[in-house]
Amino acid sequence: MDLLGSILSSMDKPPSISDKQKALIKKQKEEHEKRKKADAEKLKKFKEHVEERIDKFLKDDAAKEYKFPPMDNVFRSVIHDVAEVANVWAYSFGEEGVDRYIMLFKREHAPSEDQLNTLRRGDEWNEEVGKRMQEDRKRVAQEEQQLAMSKKKKDNFVPTTFYKDKYQHLIGKDAALQAARKTEANSSYGCVPSENKKDQRSIEQTLADIRAKKRKLDTTNIPAKPDEAVTK
Structure with a gap:
């Protein structure tokens, strides 16, 4: 016997699988395939429901936005796919695993940054909230402008x-x-x-x-007499 044959003969043979175990493995595989098909069918029906919901939303001229209930990431991904095909804005809000949901917006009624930021914070949004935020932003801008003008006036003071x-x-x-x-x-x-x-x-x-100054000047300029000069 050669060396390779001796090594192979000394190795342990793989454990044999009984018919009962083979039947159990087959059953598990069939159940997995069954669940897989059921999940695919469920997603298919959900996609059809989303398509119908978005189509109805687009046909409603009075509707500007539509909110889906909270759901898992798998179903939200379906909504995003359908919304992209339908040319509709889709944004997710809420906490993942708790209350994450999707809201749709028509292209002609795209949400403002104020609205998106408010919804991301979990606060309620309406026209009154938007108006109040605009007034607050305008007031802050006016205060900053007045402060800048006051500083400029102080710097340019002559x-x-x-x-x-x-x-x-x-x-x-x-x-x-x-x-x-x-x-x-x-x-x-x-x-x-x-x-x-x-x-x-x-x-x-x-x-x-x-x-007086003139008389003093004239007196100073008069020449002295000879005898006075010798005396001096």
């Missing part, structure tokens, strides 16, 4: 050239008035105390001062 108006938003109105009294801005003199820029003398006093 103080006037008067100290009492220019700095009163920083140091206060009283302090600004005091600063305005002490200092006057002028393009020729710059910012110096007002006492240094105003001549407080009268006209007569001014003329007298001018004549």
Whole structure:
């Protein structure tokens, strides 16, 4: 006997199946096929029901949406397939395994984002809810616009050239008035105390001062006498 034959002969033979076991396996297989056909027939009838329901929905001009009751994923997939063929919007809402359902919408009455978000949250939707959401969104937009305009106005604020108006938003109105009294801005003199820029003398006093300066200047320019120069 060769080596291969000895190995095969030493191996355990597969367990034999009795006729009773063969009959049980055959019965289980037949039952599986039977259930499979029953499920297929059930899905077929459900698909026909969905087609009839969607067809009726499309023919009803007053209907804008239709809600199916909660069901398993297998049946929801059938509804999605039929809705796609019928050119109808189909959206699923609710919690999987609890109350997941499908709602249909006609193409000319497509749901808004507000409606979809409301239904996804599990809240009730109606025209009053939609109107209130639009008003809230409009109010928020107006508040944001007013806030932006206020900020822009503050950023573009340019103080006037008067100290009492220019700095009163920083140091206060009283302090600004005091600063305005002490200092006057002028393009020729710059910012110096007002006492240094105003001549407080009268006209007569001014003329007298001018004549005195002139006499002093004339006296200084007179040449000295020879003897006076030697003496000096």
